[in-house]
Amino acid sequence: MALNSEEAIYKITRAVYDRVGDKLERPLVEALVTDIFTALKPAFDIAEKPLPKLDLPNQKQVNPAITTQRYIISVFGLDQPGIVGTVATLLGDSNCSIIDMNQTVVQGKFAMIMIVDATRSTQDMGYLRETFRTIGERLGVRIYIQREDIFQAMHRV
Numbered sequence: 171m172a173l174n175s176e177e178a179i180y181k182i183t184r185a186v187y188d189r190v191g192d193k194l195e196r197p198l199v200e201a202l203v204t205d206i207f208t209a210l211k212p213a214f215d216i217a218e219k220p221l222p223k224l225d226l227p228n229q230k231q232v233n234p235a236i237t238t239q240r241y242i243i244s245v246f247g248l249d250q251p252g253i254v255g256t257v258a259t260l261l262g263d264s265n266c267s268i269i270d271m272n273q274t275v276v277q278g279k280f281a282m283i284m285i286v287d288a289t290r291s292t293q294d295m296g297y298l299r300e301t302f303r304t305i306g307e308r309l310g311v312r313i314y315i316q317r318e319d320i321f322q323a324m325h326r327v
Contacts, residue, residue: 183203199324204316207320239287239291242284243302243315244281244314245314246311248279250309257282257302261284266287266298268286270285271283271284298315
């Protein structure tokens, strides 16, 4: 029986945790799973054939060449002015769309989660990840970027 992408991510994550237990920090496990899945992704692309398009009247037509690349951006640290603006500006300058976001401050601690569509991004995600790491150090926060499918599968574990 063939696995879909989400099932594969879940199984890889479960295998890593079964092998190393809680010896590794969650960001390292997420990075390992991302690297493994990225290496295996071409095999899943072949196995996961799109469903046939239904020709219904008044159906909104979607360009099949455009695929959504959604990411979860998480920001954690001590609150200070400029965090949201800095993150949003980098995303805007990179032509990424913020689909949804939630941020809060609890007793001086800042937390923000964004869902971002990078379909039309002018920047590589590796570049954004490194830029956010540098910006996060400057602002005194941690900024994580993770593909939405991997985020969802990781949080099933």
